[in-house]
Amino acid sequence: MQQAYIKTPLGTALIEGDEYGISKISMLDGDVPVSDAVPEILYPAARELTEYFEGRRRNFTFTMNPHGTDFQKKVWQALLQIPFGSTTSYQELSIKLGDVKAIRAVASANGKNPLWIVVPxxxxxxxxxxxxxxxxxxxxxxxxxxxxxxxxQQSLF
Structure with missing residues (x-):
């Protein structure tokens, strides 16, 4: 597993992955030094995150390989369907996944999302x-x- 630390407007992000894809992107609190060089296998994710923060990217194309249960992965796939600039509620997400009563399980899976920002x-x-x-x-x-x-931007005239 390779790692890189990149600077974002929200602090330092840790990117982890291997030849099978990116398995984790998380935010770190405190003064964490950034990586001098980003490993080649992590570079697409680092570049796309930078483009996102620069306002030049709305979706991500690098290979993702998050680890979780089948249910968690189902929830994370549903999160990927929320359009850029839109929001949804836990209840709406539960209904979309076919079980309005699963709201707590959906919220828990959402909270365990290992791919910060990318899985929104x-x-x-x-x-x-x-x-x-x-x-x-x-x-x-x-x-x-x-x-x-x-x-x-509102027009003045």
Missing amino acids: CHRVIGSDGSLTGYAGGLWRKKWLLEHETPPV
């Missing part, structure tokens, strides 16, 4: 529109949602 768990909000829990901190969730839906 930040796009899941409460049914009332509130920003609910986020492993990276609610301030990061708010930043990401604002990054994906910048305010529309």
